[in-house]
Amino acid sequence: MAKKVFISYSWGNKEHQDWIVNLGTRLMNDTVDVVLDRWSLKDGHDIFSFMEEMVKSDDIFRVLIICDENYRNKANERTGGVGTETQIITPEIYSNQKQEKFIPIVIERDSDNKPYLPIYLSSRKYIDFSNExxxxNSYEELLRNILEAPAIPKPKLGTTPPLYITENKTNNSEVNSLLRTLDNQIKKYPEKINQYSSHFLELFSDNLWGFDVNCTSRNLIEYGDMLYDNLLNYKILRDDFISYLLIVTNIDVKLDVDDLIDFFGNKPMYLLPKDTTGSWNDTQFEIYKIIFQELFIYTIAVCLKNKNYSLIADLLLSHYYKKDKYNRDNGTKRFTFLYSYHENFENYLSQKYNKVSGFGYYIISNLNEKITKEQIVLADLLCYIIGELYKQQDYYDRWxxxxxxxxxxxHFDFFDKLESKRYFEKIKEIFDVDTPEELSSLLVKYKNEDEKRERFRFSRSYEYIPFVYELIDMDKIATNR
Structure with a gap:
């Protein structure tokens, strides 16, 4: 029998209500029977009787209490429906029965980064959804709690003591093992960086195979579910790549950037099956367009973290030799060939979770712990800026x-700090200029090329992307020390 949960929350703005509905919808899709006033409370029903029944019913396995500032205030002051609900919940929660039935879900924090928890919940363990x-990770924790499927179940008691001498203490993938070797060896023999780097990229490239989405259904949600699951399964391998980048893009390491350029040039190889015998379709390999675009953004983000601006310049200004299985001459392309509009992915995340930017949501909600959101957003924005400043006539040459x-x-410090002469000298390579006047001229030229240029906007949103010259103050470039 499906687990049944009741979601208790305070009505707020449309964005807040949509978040609640999306959470309930996703839980329903994952076999949890959700009772939510938006779809369970009918016209004519007594609201308070409905609340009391949901809180006290033995059929309700969990009560999810969505805690934001509005809910906290109403609960503490005992006002509105939340206040009534609080009076019902409090004696239940302080009885010695079923305390685990009530789960605080924190979705907002105050200016001191403290969770908005009502007084009666202040000492209880909560699940933190305040950081999108x-x-x-938070959703998985919640789902495991409801389905009683802990991520770390209590292990069985062993029958024999460990054999430390003969036992292998670690069990890592071949890629991760090579990563640790690379890290150790480069510390001893930094001159061998490119030898180890090439070996890692070769092994990583081989391990990328196998994440294609072999879905025979024409249903977008079924296809999207499998695509997203495959992306989550790929995260372990992706994180090894990010750890590799953190090592090899250190400014004290002399990496041959052509190894990375060649790696990204292999993207077309993954848009066809490794073995071309048998039947297949294009959607099966769409995941690799997402993967290569994500890896490139992370590469720029890691270089930003390591302040390796020269490597960023090489990656954004070099041309890439695209390779495919048929050895066709695809010519050279700018880095923008790594960008794609992922139509199926966008439609899936829009329909299922009401996301304005499906790809952006995927990147941010699955962020590697060693890279900040600011670094990722800036890396993506830099790709857009250089893409625009040096855009060619090809319609697809865009990011x-x-x-x-x-x-x-x-505001981004990266652009604001261009007022400093020292800072300009550090990052000028990225814009392929030598002087502040050259950068100003480049921005003026871009601004004057087409004064009627339309702004890039997110679909289903009023959010737009600023023009390049709106991000950089042309009059202040290198005007102070």
Whole structure:
């Protein structure tokens, strides 16, 4: 029998209500029977009787209490429906029965980063949904709680003591094992960086195979579910790649950037089956368009973290030799060939979770713990900026910064600091200029090329991407020390 849960929350703005509905919908899709007033409370029903029945019913396995500032205030002051519900819940929660039935879900924190918890819940363990970039981890914790499927179940008692001498203490993938070797060896023999780097990229590339989406259903949700699951399964391998980048993009390491350029040039190889015998379709390999675009953004983000601006310049200004299985001459392309509009992925996340930017949501909600949201958003934005400044006539030579909607603020230190002469000298390579005047001229030229240029916007949103010259103050470039 399906587990049944009741969601208790305070009505707020449309965005807040949509978040609640999306959470309930996703739980329903994952076999949890959700009771929510938006679809369970009918006209003519007594609201307070409905609340009391849901809180006290033995059929309700969990009560999810969505805690934000509004809910906290109403619960503490005993006002409105939340206040009534609090009076019903409090004696239940302080009885010695079924305390685990009530789960606080924190979705907002105050200016001191403290969770908004009502007084009667202040000492209880909660599940933290206040940081959207870790939504997937929080959701998995909640789902495991409801389905009683702990991520770390209590192990069985062993029957024999460990044999430390003969036992292998670690059990890692071949890629992870090579990563640790690379890290150790480069510390001893930094001159061998490119030898180890090439070996890692070769092994990583081989391990990328196998994440294609072999879905025979024409149903978008079924296909999208499998695609998203495959992306989550790929995260372990992706994180090894990010750890590799953190090592080899250190400014003290002399990496041959052509190894990375060649790696990204292999993207077309993954848009066809490794073995071309048998039947297949294009959607089966769409996941690799997402993977290569994500890896490129992470590469720029890691270089930003390591302040390796020269490597960023090489990656954004070099041309890539695209390779495919048929050895066709595809010519050279700018880095923008790594960008794709993932139509099926966007439609799936829009329909299932009401996301404005599906790709952006995927990137931010599955963020690697070693890279910040700010670094990812800036990396994506830099790709857009250089893409625009040096755009060619090809319509597909473009980069839309899907992650921009998750920006922490409208200002980026990276651009504001261009007022400093020292800082300009550090990053000028990225813009392929030598002097502040050259950068200003480049921005003016871009601005004057087409004064009627339309703004990039997110579909189903008023959020737009600023023009390049709106991000950089042309009059202040290198005007102080």
């Amino acid at each position: 970039e870790y939504f997937e 839309f910064p899907n992650c921009y909607i998750y920006k922490p603020s409208r």
